[in-house]
Amino acid sequence: MTRALYADDTGEGECALVLLHGFAGSHRVWEGVRKALPKVLPNALPKGLRIIAYDLPGHARSLGLPGAGRAKSVAQTVVDDLAARGIARYHLAGHSFGGAVAVLAAHLAPRSVASLVLIAPGGFGSGIAGDLMAARAHARTDDEIASAVQAMFGAQAQVESGVVEAAIELNSVPGQGEKLIEISSLIVRDGEQGAFPRAMLEALAMPVHVAWGSCDAVLPPHQADGLPESFIVHRLPGLGHMLPEEAPFEIARIIAESTGAV
Structure with missing residues (x-):
């Protein structure tokens, strides 16, 4: 198991776009967003845009890194x-x-942080579908993995075969399945997740965009209600929890807006 944080680090530039995946993901969940970015960030790409997409601790090529499932520890590792x-x-x-x-x-x-785009973010309320998290953590066969992934998408979403293949490939990493069970037990405790104090969100001084699918089955869409007035909230009708893969162009557009490029 690796002891170094893995990053798919491409492009150049003094300022970078840093992409952080969710539970049971990897840098690969951002592939569609990265392909869409040149279409919505044309003025930022003449000399290339530096994009860093991580495998967070406990996932894929960063499987062996300590702190997996502990958001503050992971944040410090990224910083x-x-x-x-x-x-x-x-x-x-x-x-x-x-x-x-x-x-x-x-x-x-x-x-250091110029802007934030928070996509169905954890920590915005105590509610969380622990059963869906557990189903993904315990999935082992290809069919179980496909079913668990589908449940996190919008009910009407067509999950591309590449998404399921990436999830199956992730689970093929020795020790990954056990690590997902460990991480899910840290994120969901007694059926709830930890929530940020209101003052902590209000203290964020940089531009903050929040995107949420109206059919999110993992984190309730109402967690996007009543956020600090400075936050810009994007509500995406008919979409589920896996927005980077369900709506890559829309997420790329929101990222572009947050950076001030459009």
């Missing part, structure tokens, strides 16, 4: 890794658990 790469300023986009990590990273390094 430290970016500093080691010499990146002093960056935009953060995080999905689900990665959204919670992004919030904590912004508190750890407020001068």
Whole structure:
């Protein structure tokens, strides 16, 4: 198992876009968003845009890294890794658990985080579908994995074969299944997740965009209600929890808006 945080680090630039996946994901969940970005960020790409998509601790190529499932520890790991790469300023986009990590990273390094895009983020309320999390964590056969992935998408969503294949490939990593069970037990305790204090969200001084699918079966869409007035909330009708894969172009557009590129 690796002891180094893995990142798919491409492009150049003084300011980077950093992508943080959710539970049972990897850097690959952002493939569609990355393909869409040149279409919505044309002015940012003449010399290339530096994009860093991580495998967070406990997942894929970062499986053996400590702190898996503990959002603050993961946030510190990400902040430290970016500093080691010499990146002093960056935009953060995080999905689900990665959204919670992004919030904590912004508190750890407020001068470094230029903007936040929080996609169905963890920590915005205590409600969470622990049964769906457990089903994904315990899934072992291809059919079980496919069913667990489908349940996290919108009911009408057509899950592309590549998404399921990536999930099956993730589970093929020795020790990954056991690690997902461990992580899910840390995220969901007594049927609930930990929630950020209101004051902690209000203290975020950088631009913050929040995206939520109206049919999210993992984290209730109402958790996007009543957020600080400075937050810009994007409600996506008919979509579920897996927004980077369900609506990559829309998520790319929101990221572009958050960076000020459109």
